[in-house]
Amino acid sequence: MFTKKRSLAAVFTAAALVLAGCGASNTSSESDSGSGGSSEDSKWADCDMSEGVQPVADVEGEDADKEVTIGAFNGWDESYATAHLLKAVLEQDGYTVDIQSFDAGPGYTAVAKGDVDILTDGWLPLTHADYLDEYGDDLESLGCWYDNAKLTIAVNEDSPAQTIEDLATMGDQYNNTLVGIEAGAGLTKQTQEKAIPDYGLENLNFTISSTPAMLAAIKSSQQQGTNVAVTLWRPHWAYAAFPMRDLEDPKNAMGGKEFIYSFATKGYSDDNPKVAQLVKNLILDDETLASLENVMFGEDNFAGSDNDAAVAQWLSENPEFADQLRNGELG
Template sequence: MKIFVRIFTAIALMIFAMAPVKADEKVIKVGSLSWEDQMAISLVTSKFLEKEGFKIEFTKFSEWGIAYAALQKGDVDILLSNVDYIASDYWAKFHSKLEKVSIVSFGVVQGLVVPSYVPVDSVDQLNTIADKVGGKIIGIEPGSGLMREAHNALKDYDLKYQIIDGSTAAMVAQLKSSLERKEPIVTMLWTPSWMAKVFDVKFLKDPKGSFAPPQAYYWIAKKGFSEKNPHARESLASVYLPLQDNVDINSAMNDGKTIEQAVDDWWQKHQATVEKWSVMSSE
């Protein structure tokens, strides 16, 4: 009888000890750049993972270097990234230790822009207005792929310009001020973004191909993630957010909503789509 009690107690302790581990397996640590287009996709995906029974721990990053370092260390399990061009340097450096889980959206485009009233239509014409803008291209965060490509354009087109490091918020403020004053400015934008929709600007043609063609958004992870987390992998692979939906979410933010509120609104309006994702992601 004593032997039976001891065995039963040992089994009970083993079950008790294993319970937290099983719970931890349901936690997915999601990483995303803090940019609006990335956040829209990441938050929609996170809501779907929660619907599928996962607990989400969400982390925002200010630039790619920090984000990839966090993925390497395991501070996040998955990271939204544009591995073909925007973050290609980091992907090339670490890809042997990483895996592409799924494509979640497609079509991001970025480049140099000027107000529609500025009389240039192509990057190779920018030197003709350099003196009117003080020889400056107003940039964003220095760690972004867009900034890297802008520096490539300086060399490719022999532009007599200096790119000014800054932040997206500072760039937006300067662009808005220039537009209100009808002054010339050279800066950079991307789509999907509410800015490209709201501001009266035009993307400059890029005949030398300094800027990347339309790109995909990938969920990436450390190697082995999909094998260890098959349901999470199927859930991630079931989510696809069309580019226009991303633009709509960003536009709602420009109308005064937070990114979380804009995503919640999208979620409520697209329940039929969400249910289709659930069918595809079922174990």
């Protein structure tokens, strides 16, 4: 993996926090995700990120179309991060790239119908299972690029708790509070219905408010030197902006990890083999993705104001990345 440069932002404006709040979409709220009807033993339950990776230059044939449309899901930070990252590299190679925003359901519909070429944010085997059940016959998998998508309970890294269960006896060191996000988020439901009863956390005040409030609580704890426990999820740029770590979850109360896949319109790789290969070559780990998102969304950086400029800066700080993507060397 290429050498990474972590861009740390210690403070955020209210605007940046509101933008980050949209990230609650990543936590499987009923309004923007499938119901997760498929089981974890589906064909999407395991993914080798290196499968099919090879240098784009070795791919036979030429692309039929130099214009590429990528769909990004409203409020899903990693969706915009990967879409704009691919856009930057493709435009270096002479393509014209248009990024279009959708909620998850319409996004899958657009790719299935061929109105959009590619989407990069398919959460499987659970979160988007219903969309694959409905549209899978009209989609082409371009592989998975991230293998640690999950719901978490996180604390500041220098605090004492090591497992979620520790909060039951160490609550007084965390102001007897677990800071949550929006009431309608799947993360909130999972915490209420599984983590709290499974680990006996009923003595904690589980505050349900918003993602901006959760991030503000982290910021405040860092400034005051106090401990904080929050509901969070990976991938999220807060892991790059703040020294946070996940509590161990031996009972798997927060649910298992998922993979994030890229999909294209069925037959896309036959018509555009080089673009498809570039997408297949994409592999990001937690540190790399959090670093990229932090540049895009942190106040000390771009705060969501100009995603293309943010990605250009990140690529300038990681000059080897684009060629390693083209050469299939990110794994």
